[in-house]
Amino acid sequence: MSALQFIWFVLVCxxxxxxxxxxxxxxxxxxxxxxIAHSDGEKATxxxxxxxHWVVNETWLxxxxxxxxxxxxxxxxxxxxxxxxxxxxxxxxxxIRGVSFEFTEHAETARGRHFWxxxxxxxxxxxPLALCIIFFSLIQGVPINASGDVHAGFFDVxxxxxxxxxxxxxxxxxxxxxxxxxxxxxGILRERARNLNRYLYPLLFVGEVVFALLVxxxxxxxxxxxxxxxxxxxxxxxxxxxxxxxxFKDHEVASLLGSGLSLAFVVILIFNGLFPRVMIAxxxxxxxLIQNASSSPAALGLMTxxxxxxLPIVLIYLTWSYYIFAHRVPSKxxxx
Amino acid sequence: MVTLGLSLLSLARLQxxxxxIFHFFFVPFSIGLGFLVAIMETIYAIKKEDIYKKxxxxxxxxxxxxxxxxxxxxxxxxxxxxxNWSNYxxxxxxxxxxxxxxxxxxxxxxxxTFIGVWMxxxxxxxxxxxxxxxxxxxxxxxxxxxWILTANSFMQHPTGFTINAKTHHAQMTNFGQVLGNPQxxxxxxxxxxxxxxxxxxxxxxxxAWGLIRKQKDKQFxxxxxxxxxxxxxxxxxxxxxxxxxxxxEIIKDQPMKFAATEGEYENTGSPASWKIVATFDTKAHKxxxxxxxxxxxxxxxxxxxxxxxxxxxxxxxxxxxKFAHNKSQSxxxxxxxxxxxxxxxxxxxxxAGFGALFALVALVGLFxxxxxxxxxxxxxxxLYIVGLTxxxxxxxxxxxxxxxxxxxxPWIVYGLYTIADAVSxxxxxxxxxxxxxxxxxxxxxxxxVLIYYARQTLHKGLDAIDGPSATxxxxxxxxxxxxxxxx
Numbered sequence: 001m002s003a004l005q006f007i008w009f010v011l012v013c014x015x016x017x018x019x020x021x022x023x024x025x026x027x028x029x030x031x032x033x034x035x036i037a038h039s040d041g042e043k044a045t046x047x048x049x050x051x052x053h054w055v056v057n058e059t060w061l062x063x064x065x066x067x068x069x070x071x072x073x074x075x076x077x078x079x080x081x082x083x084x085x086x087x088x089x090x091x092x093x094x095x096i097r098g099v100s101f102e103f104t105e106h107a108e109t110a111r112g113r114h115f116w117x118x119x120x121x122x123x124x125x126x127x128p129l130a131l132c133i134i135f136f137s138l139i140q141g142v143p144i145n146a147s148g149d150v151h152a153g154f155f156d157v158x159x160x161x162x163x164x165x166x167x168x169x170x171x172x173x174x175x176x177x178x179x180x181x182x183x184x185x186x187g188i189l190r191e192r193a194r195n196l197n198r199y200l201y202p203l204l205f206v207g208e209v210v211f212a213l214l215v216x217x218x219x220x221x222x223x224x225x226x227x228x229x230x231x232x233x234x235x236x237x238x239x240x241x242x243x244x245x246x247x248f249k250d251h252e253v254a255s256l257l258g259s260g261l262s263l264a265f266v267v268i269l270i271f272n273g274l275f276p277r278v279m280i281a282x283x284x285x286x287x288x289l290i291q292n293a294s295s296s297p298a299a300l301g302l303m304t305x306x307x308x309x310x311l312p313i314v315l316i317y318l319t320w321s322y323y324i325f326a327h328r329v330p331s332k333x334x335x336x
Numbered sequence: 337m338v339t340l341g342l343s344l345l346s347l348a349r350l351q352x353x354x355x356x357i358f359h360f361f362f363v364p365f366s367i368g369l370g371f372l373v374a375i376m377e378t379i380y381a382i383k384k385e386d387i388y389k390k391x392x393x394x395x396x397x398x399x400x401x402x403x404x405x406x407x408x409x410x411x412x413x414x415x416x417x418x419x420n421w422s423n424y425x426x427x428x429x430x431x432x433x434x435x436x437x438x439x440x441x442x443x444x445x446x447x448x449t450f451i452g453v454w455m456x457x458x459x460x461x462x463x464x465x466x467x468x469x470x471x472x473x474x475x476x477x478x479x480x481x482x483w484i485l486t487a488n489s490f491m492q493h494p495t496g497f498t499i500n501a502k503t504h505h506a507q508m509t510n511f512g513q514v515l516g517n518p519q520x521x522x523x524x525x526x527x528x529x530x531x532x533x534x535x536x537x538x539x540x541x542x543x544a545w546g547l548i549r550k551q552k553d554k555q556f557x558x559x560x561x562x563x564x565x566x567x568x569x570x571x572x573x574x575x576x577x578x579x580x581x582x583x584x585e586i587i588k589d590q591p592m593k594f595a596a597t598e599g600e601y602e603n604t605g606s607p608a609s610w611k612i613v614a615t616f617d618t619k620a621h622k623x624x625x626x627x628x629x630x631x632x633x634x635x636x637x638x639x640x641x642x643x644x645x646x647x648x649x650x651x652x653x654x655x656x657x658k659f660a661h662n663k664s665q666s667x668x669x670x671x672x673x674x675x676x677x678x679x680x681x682x683x684x685x686x687x688a689g690f691g692a693l694f695a696l697v698a699l700v701g702l703f704x705x706x707x708x709x710x711x712x713x714x715x716x717x718x719l720y721i722v723g724l725t726x727x728x729x730x731x732x733x734x735x736x737x738x739x740x741x742x743x744x745x746p747w748i749v750y751g752l753y754t755i756a757d758a759v760s761x762x763x764x765x766x767x768x769x770x771x772x773x774x775x776x777x778x779x780x781x782x783x784x785v786l787i788y789y790a791r792q793t794l795h796k797g798l799d800a801i802d803g804p805s806a807t808x809x810x811x812x813x814x815x816x817x818x819x820x821x822x823x
Contacts, residue, residue, distance in 0.1 A: 062440055069429060076429065081422035088771050102401055103404075148426075302511055
């Protein structure tokens with residue numbers, strides 16, 4: 001494995017972290033709008049707090065996918081064709097969720113608006129669920145043939161770990177979204193978000209224990225890398241504790257960081273466990289390795305230069321865009 | 337297994353066609369409208385006339401609708417390479433990947449950040465600064481087109497690569513050549529100007545419908561109509577010149593594509609005559625009926641009244657010879673290099689015919705709306721024509737895209753890799769049937785809802801821009817990073 005290949009493996013991981021940290025609260029706000037926003041005005045407030053950001057948050061996934069295609073075409077090809085139906089569901093979720101923002105705004109009637117609000121909730125739930133199922137099923141190993149094609153059956157994709165992982169991912173996104181709601185609204189929504197999270201956090205800890213046990217028994221993460229895997233799991237729990245503390249003590253920034261970073265550490269757990277593989281085959285001889293899945297050194301080198309120039313610029317204006325919208329949106333009863 | 341005559345390949349191709357065509361309604365829509373809205377807002381920033389602000393806000397609302405659908409269908413496009421064409425992704429990853437990654441970092445982030453900023457900050461920045469945001473979005477949409485076309489141009493005319501002897505995958509050797517691909521710089525102006533035509537006629541056409549309804553915002557729609565027509569005239573003349581410029585490259589690079597758009601099976605004499613309409617026997621590779629204009633094809637192809645054009649039958653023989661000793665068995669197996677002649681022939685005529693129509697409609701419209709004697713409202717018949725012309729650029733753009741993509745049959749990467757080899761080996765017919773149905777339903781409903789809401793916005797007229805996306809009146813001052821958040 002060359003240094004460039006390693007850098008790109010880390011970069012793909014970083015892009016997925018960016019996606020789950022940022023779009024994670026978008027998904028959460030979407031799901032939460034079905035739970036804590038009762039009136040039209042409250043629902044409008046929920047979409048307003050992520051309105052300026054959701055497109056760019058979703059861009060992290062586009063970029064992660066593009067970077068994967070660019071740096072590890074064999075990985076991209078095997079993963080996307082192998083998880084065909086699951087990626088179709090991810091797409092459906094992202095599509096209906098994406099258009100619901102714009103369409104809600106154009107809807108004239110209450111019925112129309114409510115329809116798109118429901119679509120928004122459904123899309124926000126479906127996408128993280130399907131994505132987490134993909135990730136947690138692939139770390140257990142799937143049938144891959146010598147040319148790298150995945151022939152996964154139903155139970156390769158849907159099983160205990162993937163379903164529990166999927167639900168945990170949805171729960172973590174929901175909590176993250178509620179923390180974001182607490183930070184960016186005032187009034188009743190902020191209170192409801194906090195109250196709901198006080199119930200959800202205990203539930204999450206139960207989920208995390210079950211999840212950790214399943215990872216221990218269903219994957220080779222703890223046999224191959226006992227120390228790093230354990231440390232990461234501890235970090236996930238610690239970050240959840242930080243979020244809980246922030247919820248009960250009303251420290252909202254701490255809560256948001258806690259829930260975001262716990263999502264980030266889940267991504268790190270997966271990438272750490274995969275290393276030095278990118279796809280785990282049930283027959284270890286067919287594992288797809290970083291070493292033989294990547295683009296040529298020339299292409300990787302070129303892209304590294306591009307990233308070094310462009311990423312800092314992107315991060316600067318991204319931060320700026322969050323800065324100019326850094327104000328609380330009041331929970332309103334009235335319809336717009 | 338019962339396949340009902342459906343093969344993996346045909347289903348994957350159907351899906352690609354469906355997705356590309358649908359996505360490509362919104363790409364030029366966003367590029368064209370974004371650019372026009374940017375110009376409107378710039379005029380407002382300079383002249384400070386309120387009507388230009390209203391124009392930017394109103395057409396901006398339509399732009400946002402198309403942008404949202406464009407984004408989500410673009411996602412499908414990206415995922416589809418991995419899902420349906422995994423062997424293609426493996427073959428092309430080295431070359432396709434870099435432009436795609438650069439597109440995301442350079443263009444997507446810029447577009448998506450600043451569209452959010454632009455939408456919600458009308459009353460927070462000075463007009464000049466706020467106009468800058470929409471320019472960044474507009475430039476982003478065009479940069480995005482450059483990078484996608486870089487990848488597509490490689491598929492039309494591979495340059496700057498070598499085939500890895502061990503893996504048989506394409507490998508980049510010279511990024512300068514990939515980026516300097518002659519096809520790229522000839523297709524880009526054509527595509528961008530086509531997008532401008534579309535944007536211009538959407539504005540002109542919707543304004544015409546607004547005037548037909550005789551609603552209150554007459555001045556606004558008249559102004560928009562004239563704005564759209566001016567822009568449409570310039571862009572439609574430009575698109576024809578750019579198209580001619582591009583054709584010169586295609587004659588050299590992909591003679592089969594060119595011969596098919598002209599429906600020439602046999603080598604023509606010199607001077608060559610141009611078929612206005614024709615019917616073909618594609619099995620026997622013959623033209624059955626035709627009406628043609630003498631000299632015209634030589635003029636079109638070589639800009640002089642002489643010169644013959646090579647026919648498809650000759651080109652097919654040449655290509656067969658060229659690939660007879662290719663290392664790849666599947667390439668050697670190809671017996672025919674004919675492209676879908678009828679589709680290409682008619683696509684070209686639809687595209688070029690509409691191109692001429694756009695210029696004509698724009699000219700007549702500019703005459704009726706001349707400032708000294710604006711009689712457009714009395715010419716209701718003409719308003720209907722402009723209103724209907726609005727749909728034509730969508731068809732013309734699709735036709736152009738069909739020529740580009742069908743014209744490289746049977747190749748996915750011209751001369752290197754076939755469509756048949758590119759398809760994902762692990763997908764099943766069932767998965768593809770299912771996903772085709774899902775995508776079809778999604779596209780049909782997205783398109784329907786979009787048209788419905790665009791129409792509704794039009795009927796509301798300027799009242800539509802008082803919504804929350806135009807102005808955010810209730811900006812609170814609380815700061816989430818203030819002390820209370822940490823308390």
